[in-house]
Amino acid sequence: MAVVQAENDASVVTALYLRTRALHLEAERTGIVAEILRGTATRDGYTLLLRNLHPAYRAIEAGIARHRDNPILAPLAAHSLARAPAIEADLVALAGTGWNDQLPVLPAAEAYADRIAEASEGDGSRLIAHAYTRYLGDLNGGQIVRRLLEKTMQLGPAELAHYDFSAIGDPGALKTEYREALEQAGAAAPDAAAIVEEGAAAFTCNIALSVAVQQHLADRAVTV
Template structure:
């Protein structure tokens, strides 16, 4: 009798995240300040307010991965020090001055997004895979389109868009491939892939809520510019 090795029909974690969040991704592109950016219609204030509210989310993501850097699950991700938190801070300083954190509001939706990532870092930290997928692969894919749109529509320069510049780490296409493989290895080591995929949907929901909140804040009030 010939033994047959069972082959799993389960998709890889990156594929599963893509399939689960595909519709949410499209919704995110058509909603709030992100839709304005993609149409070339966003204001400088809108972009500053968005990035000011994404900064805590990146900080919690990078702190969480660092705390789990020696775990078999997140070690493949910790190998890549993408350091977007410091890049965003540098961009905000260039865009809005050194006191941007005090002068530009942290919206409830921005706080909620960061808190979601803080909670995802609990336990074995495996749910951080979903947030790394959402943020970092997003930056390496659509983020490069966003950078070009912002250069054209708002006249932003390199010192204001370092968030999208990964050249000090690796060539973007190579980095995108390597980081995707790191996500796959992390997902394969995790015990609960369903929880990671569910977290991916939640991550997109947080992004959509923040995007809408930024657009609403701009419509409701004048965001103060630094003096």
């Protein structure tokens, strides 16, 4: 009961953190993401994960663009952190220009993108949860992941554009600014509780996708 009360009284970002804290830990210990953090993932595994995150980013960015004149999402639209083009550049570097046709989109990735599209309906305020999960994650833990990928897979700048925000600003400053934008958006939204629960759904989708990528790689290894 105390946690629920804390979530009700907290800012949206803090409430999202509290609601998704256990799911965040689960995500770090599950699927291909756990392998990446342990340093045991392969280049192919990371490439497949990136390819299957691409539809989610496209859906988030399309949703925010659609609602850019909406007072709720205007603060997020003003901070263009679009990662889909950067992911596409990474995929070209990792898998060649035919990545879009050669790498499969798994059902878990389709379900994740569909969930984001649903969150874009109405006033779009539930997109705040997905922006929190992905963009604030990229500016925070994503920078640790970048260094791990540099070390364990010897990936270079051409393959790590996803985590490179240098053309936009300093990642530390951007993290603070984007957190403030999320707070502004959340304060303007009519139903904070729906945003918080959408955050839990976003993490659940991420976990499912991570597991699906790991399973796909395992199944492919068996058939080779």
